[in-house]
Amino acid sequence: MKMGPKAQNLIEWIALRANLYPLPMGDAQCMLTLSKAILVAFKLDIFETAKDSSQTIEQIALKTKLHPKGLRSLMNILTSLGYFKYKDGKFGLTKVSKKWCLKDSRDSVYNHNRYIGSCWDDLMNHVEEYLKTGKGLGIHETYTEEQWNWYQLSMEDLARFTARLASKMAPMPSNPAEMLDIGGSHGLYCVELCKRYPTLKATILELPQSVKKAQPILAKFNMGDRINYWTGNALTDDFGENRYDLILMSSLMHHFSAEQNIKVSKKVAKALKLGGYFVIQEFLRSETSSKMDQVGIITDMTFNLTSTSGTWSLNELKDFQEKAGLIHYKVNKFMGLLFFVQVCAKKV
Numbered sequence: 001m002k003m004g005p006k007a008q009n010l011i012e013w014i015a016l017r018a019n020l021y022p023l024p025m026g027d028a029q030c031m032l033t034l035s036k037a038i039l040v041a042f043k044l045d046i047f048e049t050a051k052d053s054s055q056t057i058e059q060i061a062l063k064t065k066l067h068p069k070g071l072r073s074l075m076n077i078l079t080s081l082g083y084f085k086y087k088d089g090k091f092g093l094t095k096v097s098k099k100w101c102l103k104d105s106r107d108s109v110y111n112h113n114r115y116i117g118s119c120w121d122d123l124m125n126h127v128e129e130y131l132k133t134g135k136g137l138g139i140h141e142t143y144t145e146e147q148w149n150w151y152q153l154s155m156e157d158l159a160r161f162t163a164r165l166a167s168k169m170a171p172m173p174s175n176p177a178e179m180l181d182i183g184g185s186h187g188l189y190c191v192e193l194c195k196r197y198p199t200l201k202a203t204i205l206e207l208p209q210s211v212k213k214a215q216p217i218l219a220k221f222n223m224g225d226r227i228n229y230w231t232g233n234a235l236t237d238d239f240g241e242n243r244y245d246l247i248l249m250s251s252l253m254h255h256f257s258a259e260q261n262i263k264v265s266k267k268v269a270k271a272l273k274l275g276g277y278f279v280i281q282e283f284l285r286s287e288t289s290s291k292m293d294q295v296g297i298i299t300d301m302t303f304n305l306t307s308t309s310g311t312w313s314l315n316e317l318k319d320f321q322e323k324a325g326l327i328h329y330k331v332n333k334f335m336g337l338l339f340f341v342q343v344c345a346k347k348v
Contacts (some may be wrong), residue, residue: 005030037077039084039117040112046074047093047101050084054092059221065255108157120148123305130305134226139306140207140255152185152213159188162281166250167192169332171277171344176200176245180271182234182264183252185210187218190227193246200245202227205234239271247272249295253317255307265324273348278326278345285311296339314343321345 005026007013015021041047049055049063057075061068075091078084083101084091093101103110119139126137143151166189176197181190181204190202193232206214208231218227234252247268253261268278283303304310312320318328326345334340
């Protein structure tokens, strides 16, 4: 997927083709403004104001306690992006907004965008320092109480989009008894896997500050008899030996260095039963080429800013597993998130 300016008429198309449009100026100013406008719209509940019916500027301003002049600027941006439609003096939600932006939508990304908004300034202010030092912020050591809350809710948004498919794709031995979800926080992957395999029980290994915010999310599924938390640290705790049929590690390796990932993978290999599987779910770093996925590239920069390592390539993820003595099994891709994959290895 690629982002960028799109011509709306023949003259603009010619200007783009002929390199007459000042692309760096447009990218720098427009993209920044668009991003901030969307994040602010979520924070101020702009989408919720038109949930039931189209609204005038005055009606939206009254509900949000915003100034009509400033609000009109924001609504024009959101309309140009396709989040609202304008007709007869009123702004109404489009199909995109109804599906993705409303709080109670099954597919809502509201929490994710609130999380991004809560740490956006910190991330952007760190870009220059990251480029000089190669070191990210290390968010797990710097988050405020509020950011921890939005972070966990954001992870739930992503998992809600991927967990059911993940449970179908992940390899599993027959009649599995136990699985370990390293860094599984909200537990949605465990929930879907336990639904799929009636004999399975799951343990989620998480940091104490994460468990505090994640427990209420898991509690909604009433699976306390089959899913439990283990408060600890993947880098320092021992996982046991010959215990688990499946060990899942989702969206965590981008927080660890190569040495740490190899260390964790070796502990995983020890803890797996023979025939058990180690499944890594990660956003892949795009290899340098003329056809790189732009969303994947931007995601890589974001993870580099937030963590100590950033995203890894497919070959690097395979290498972590192989250095632990596991045999590569297969790679599964998620529809709609082509740069988010399952890298599966087996203990033989």
